[in-house]
Amino acid sequence: MTAGIDKGPAAVGQPRARRTLLDRAWRELKKAPPTAWFGMIVILGYLILALFAPWIAPYGQSQVFDMPYSPAFYEPGWDPHFLLGTDQLGRDMLTRLIFGARNTIGIAVATTMLSFSIGGSLGILAAILRGWFEQLLSRVVDILMAIPSLIFSLMLLSIFGSNIPNLIVIIAVLDATRVFRLARAVAMNVVVMDYVEAARLRGEGLGWVMRREILPNILPPLVAEFGLRFCFVFLTIASLSFLGVGIQPPTADWGSMVRENATLITYGSFTPLLPAGAIALLTVAVNFVVDWFLHKTSGLRDEH
C-alpha cells in the first residue's frame, strides 16, 4: 500500500503537525502487546540489578562464609542470612546471581556491540565497493561460518588464554560473520537507490555514504538482529563458562554457577537451575521485545 493513496487528499500538500520523537515513541508503546511489555519490564529489572549490583546485593561477590551448601528458603534447615543458600565454597547464591547479571550482561553487551561494529561496517563496505573486496570478505566469512562456533571459540580461547578481553574479541569476531551477511544483504538494496548515487556524484567520501546515507536506512533490521545476537552471545558466554573457559572464578557469572553447583541436582535441589532460569528469562524477554520491534518495522500491518 503506498502512502500517497491511503493518506488521502488531506495529507497531500498540507503541513501536518509534527509529532515529537518522545510523543511518537509513547504512542507506539501504548499499542505494544503485553508480551512486549513483559519483555521490557524484565529487561529493565535486569538492567537495574546489573547497574546497582553492589548496593542491592547483601554481600560481596566473592565473600566466603564458613557454611558451604547452606540450603535455600524452600528447603529444610534454611538459614535466614542466605535467602537462596550458599554454594560449594559458602558464597551467597543471591549475591552471586545479582553480580552474575552484571558480569554476564555487561560482557554480552560489549561483545554484541563490537561484533556489530565489525560486521556492520564491513558488510556496508562490501555492499558499496563490490568486486574483489566483497568476494574476499564473503569467502572468509563462509569459512569462519563453516566451523562450529562453540568448538572454534573453545579452541581459540585455549590458544590465546581465557581472560575477559580475549573472550569478548573472539566471540565478537565469530559473531560478526552473521552480522556481516545481514548488513551486506540489506545494504545492497539501499546502495542502488538514487540518493546514494546523488551523494557519490556530490563527491562525498565513503564514510559519509556509509554513516549518513546507508546506515539510517538499514537500522531497523540491524537493531532487531542486535537483540537476537545479544541472546546468542549471552548463551555462548554462559556455555563457555559452563565448560570452564569463559569467565574465570571468582568472578560470578551464571554459566559457571550452573556448573559449580551441578552436583546438587542429584540431591533433589533445584538451586543450580536458578542461574539457568535467570538466563532463560532474559532470553525470552529480549526475544519478545525483538519480535514486537520486527513486527513494527517490517511493515507488516494488522488488518483493520
Add this chain to the structure above:
Amino acid sequence: MSTRKKTPSKAGREKGEVLLEIKGLKIEGFADDEWHPIVNGVDLTLKRGEVWGLIGESGAGKSTIGLAAMGFARPGCRICGGSIVFDGIDLRAASEDTRRKLRGSRISYVAQSAAASFNPAHKLIDQTIETALTHHIYSREKAISDAIDLYGRLQLPSPETIGDRYPHQVSGGQLQRAMTAMAMSCRPDLIIFDEPTTALDVTTQVEVLAAIRDIVDQFNTAAIYITHDLAVVAQMADRIMVLRYGDTVEEADTRRMLKHPEEEYTRTLWAVRSLYKEEEPGEDVILRVHDVDASYGGAVKVLQDVTVQVPRGRTVAVVGESGSGKSTLARVITGLLPPSKGEIYFDGQPLPRALKERDKKTLQRIQMIYQMPDTALNPRHMVRDVIGRPLEFYLGLRGAANDRRVSELLQLIELDDSFIDRLPSELSGGQKQRICIARALAAEPELIICDEVTSALDQIVQEGILRLLMKLQEELNVSYLFITHDIATVEAISDEIVVMYQGKLVQQGLKTKVLKPPHPAYTELLLSSVPQMDPDWLTNLLEHREETGGMRAAGN
C-alpha cells in the same frame, strides 16, 4: 446468487443494457490511527460494451474506485457506503465466495505495471490460462488454443510460441498485452484497466492502446479505463469522469467533455499543455560531448559516436524510447560510466573521464535531478539536511548562514519555511521533486542534467515543475540537459532537441527545425506516436501507418 436476474450468455451481449451500477460509493482509508475518506459518494452507471474513462491527479481515488467495481478494497481501506450492483448482483451484500467467483471470470483487472504483476517463475501461457482453469470454464487444451488466438488478436509476435516464454523474456509492451490477454481469457463482461500504458514509451503505447481498443470492441466488453493522461483517455473512452479528492467533478460524453468542459478544474486539466517557450539559439557552448562511445563492460555499445552540445543558459532536450541510451549519456557526462572513446569538454576544458578523478570544483558545476523523487531523497534525511549538505560541502556554509540559505532556496522553489523540518515521506510527489531541484541549485551549478524529471508526476504538477525550471533558468542562467521521452514536454521547454535511437544520434538541432517535417524515419515515428487530444487521433494514425507501412518501435 438468487438476486441474479438472468444468466449471462456470452453470445447475447447487447449494448445498452446496464451492467454495473455504482451509487453513492464511499471508501475510507486507515492512516495515523484514523479513518480518512478517500472516495465520498461517487455514482457510475456503465452499460454493456461501454468504456468509461476515469481521470484525475494521484490521490483522486481513481484506482480505489476501479477496485471497488470488483467489490474489493485494498488492505487498510474499507467500503463504507453506497451500493455496487454488477449485473443484478449486489457486490457489497454478496458473500466473499460469490465475489471471488465473479473476479477473473466476469470482471477482470489489468494493472499498471505488468512487469510487477506477472510471476517471474511461470511461463506466460500458464499464467494466461490460470483463471480459465480455476473457474473451470475451459479444458486445458481449449484454454491454450484460446490464449493463442488472443495473443494473435493482440498482435503479439509469433502467438503460437510466445506463451512459452517467461515474463523477463518479452518487452514491457508485449507483457502489457499478454496481461490484457490474461484478463480477456474468460471473456469477462467488464475489464478494469488501471493505467495500463503509463509505464510504456510513446511508440509502444500506441500499439498497446490500439490492441486494447480493438479487443474490447471485438468482444463488446465494458471497460473502466483509469489514467491521468487526457490524450490517452480521449482515444479509449466513450464517457469521461473527472475526479478530484474522491469527488466527481464532472462527467460527460468524451467529445463533449473535450470540447466544452464545464468545470473550472477540468479546464485547468485541459489547459496543461499550453506551456511554450520560444527557442533561442545559443553561441557559448558550455558542454560538448564529442564522438563518445560507451558500454557496460561487454562488447555491446550502448552509445556509439554520440556528439552533443549544450549552449550556456539554454535547454537541450534528449528524446528517444527506453534503450536508446539517453540515461547512459547522462551517466557518461556525470562520470559514473567512463566513456570508452571520445572526449567531453566542459566550458572549453576536457572533463576527467571517471568520477573519482574529478575535483570538488568540477563536481559542483554539474548537478543532476532524478526521475523518481521518491528514491532520489534519502527517506531519513530532513529537508534541512538534504538542501543544507551541498551548501556545507561545496560552499562551506554552516550554522545560521546555512539555515538562511536553505530558506532562500526554499523560497526560490516556491515552498515556505514550514518544510524545513519535514521528512520526504511528509511531502507530495511534486514537493519532493522541488526539493531535489533545490538540492541541485544549492551547489550553484552551471549545468543541470534532468533525467525524466517530470515523468513520475501528474500533469498539473508537471506543469508547475516545468514552469519552475524555466523561471530558474531565466534568473540564474543555468543550462539544462533535459532527458525525456515525453514529446509534449520537449515542445514546451526546450531550445534544442537531440533525437536518439538505439545508442546513436538521429538528429540534433533547434526545436522548430527538428519538429518541422521532413523528419528522419525515426523522428517521424516518435512524433506521430504522441497522443493528441483529438478523439479520432488513434484511428487516423493507424490508418495512416497501415497505408505507408512505417517503422515500428525498437522494443517490438
